[in-house]
Amino acid sequence: MNRKNRWILRRAASRSIMEDFFKKEVVPKYYPKAELISFQLKDQSSYQFKKAVRYTLELLYPNGKKEEKIVRGNVPSRHQTWEITVSDQALNYLYRHGFDQGKYQVTRPLGHYPSRRLQLYEEYPGEILSDRIKKGKGNLKKDIRLASNWTAEFHNLKAKLGRVKTLKAIREDMGHFIKNYSKHSLKIQADGKKILEHFYEAIQKQCNPKKSFLIHGDLNANNIVINKNQVGVIDFGNAWRFDPLCEIANYLVQLELITWRGEASSRLVNNLNSLFLKTYLKKTKQNHNQLAQRRIDLWKVWWMMQITAFACSIFVDTKKNRADLDKTIIKHTIPKSKAVFNL
Incomplete structure (x- = not known):
């Protein structure tokens, strides 16, 4: 595994790097007006060459309301980057075509970040x-x-x-x-x-x-x-x-x-x-x-x-x-x- 690939995998499971990334990019875009007041992660990867990470966000809104969000992050192995590309395309398509609410749903997509080889989406409860x-x-x-x-x-x-x-x-x-x-x-x-x-x-x-x-x-x-x-x-x-x-x-x-x-x-x-x-x-x-x-x-x-x-x-x-x-x-x-x- 080359140095760049190791770095891509490591930073997805780095608390300091990912907390900064969520504060600057993810929270402002998907949770407007919310402030990230607590951030935890758990590396759930089964394989050396790919990452599956669970991020726990605690958000504070201007009205004083607090909300916890569980976010999943996938970083596939280098030769399988198509996985997150098609996954993000499929999720966004379904989310725009009625699967964001009602009986039949998909998890909410939170973006595909090619430079990080990362896909984010909310955990679906149940x-x-x-x-x-x-x-x-x-x-x-x-x-x-x-x-x-x-x-x-x-x-x-x-x-x-x-x-x-x-x-x-x-x-x-x-x-x-x-x-x-x-x-x-x-x-x-x-x-x-x-x-x-x-x-x-x-x-x-x-x-x-x-x-x-x-x-x-x-x-x-x-x-x-x-x-x-x-x-x-x-x-x-x-x-x-x-x-x-x-x-x-x-x-x-x-x-x-x-x-x-x-x-x-x-x-x-x-x-x-x-x-x-x-x-x-x-x-x-x-x-x-x-x-x-x-x-x-x-x-x-x-x-x-x-x-x-x-x-x-x-x-x-x-x-x-x-x-x-x-x-x-x-x-x-x-x-x-x-x-x-x-x-």
């Missing part, structure tokens, strides 16, 4: 949907309808915004996946290659570039926050322009994943996924479209095989690790994917 599902907490049917309707409202905007994900890029990803499968076994590599070849042949016939619109890119229950009768979606770092039904498949598969890990019952998740899909298709007027269901099934294969590839890529071969991987991933993704193509 409870992560996946946590509620794992605990079996609250009115989950209501939560799922909120999440599904949020997604439908978003997709119905049909925003022509963001990088376009091409089939060529999908093909390139396939090559990386197949390489990763070999870290588990040659059999899984052979099965994975065969499944992906069938997938690509089928998706070429189904995917229409003219029907590509802005999608979240990583829509799953970990990025959906329930706040009473409102729902907010966070983390737009993987936003791109692509088939919206690919997004639906991702959501469904990632929720199934928690059942494979034994974190929630299959019956519960299957019922919740059925409700999510039924609500979404009705809201987007695709509930009688068999081709839409077929595309979702195909994209589910894509996401299952991607999960398999990632799990294999970080696989450390021990007897216990192999048993865990086979039980939580391989046992589910390979047979389910094969079944789509009758392999």
Whole structure:
């Protein structure tokens, strides 16, 4: 890592530097007339080459009112600066198109600062949907309808915004996946290659570039926050322009994943996924479209095989690790994917 890159990462987690930055640039622009009277930060980074920082601001207004704001800051690794660019574009677009209030929301964007490689946004209050599902907490049917309707409202905007994900890029990803499968076994590599070849042949016939619109890119229950009768979606770092039904498949598969890990019952998740899909298709007027269901099934294969590839890529071969991987991933993704193509 070069000196400039180290400095960019360090200053995002420097209390004195960031307090001065918030006082001079952020607070005057986004909280007019307020005075920053207290500033704290917590570096929540999991990786050496990127930063995720939580800033706590205490603001004082002329009328004597005090207000606390929690602000999130992201500084991606140098080769992934596009993450905060597209995330900021997506958040601002949605914030201007009705997602700043009401039932369906996004977190408030607080600017993209290219020289600092920094994106800021307010923390969205509430409870992560996946946590509620794992605990079996609250009115989950209501939560799922909120999440599904949020997604439908978003997709119905049909925003022509963001990088376009091409089939060529999908093909390139396939090559990386197949390489990763070999870290588990040659059999899984052979099965994975065969499944992906069938997938690509089928998706070429189904995917229409003219029907590509802005999608979240990583829509799953970990990025959906329930706040009473409102729902907010966070983390737009993987936003791109692509088939919206690919997004639906991702959501469904990632929720199934928690059942494979034994974190929630299959019956519960299957019922919740059925409700999510039924609500979404009705809201987007695709509930009688068999081709839409077929595309979702195909994209589910894509996401299952991607999960398999990632799990294999970080696989450390021990007897216990192999048993865990086979039980939580391989046992589910390979047979389910094969079944789509009758392999």
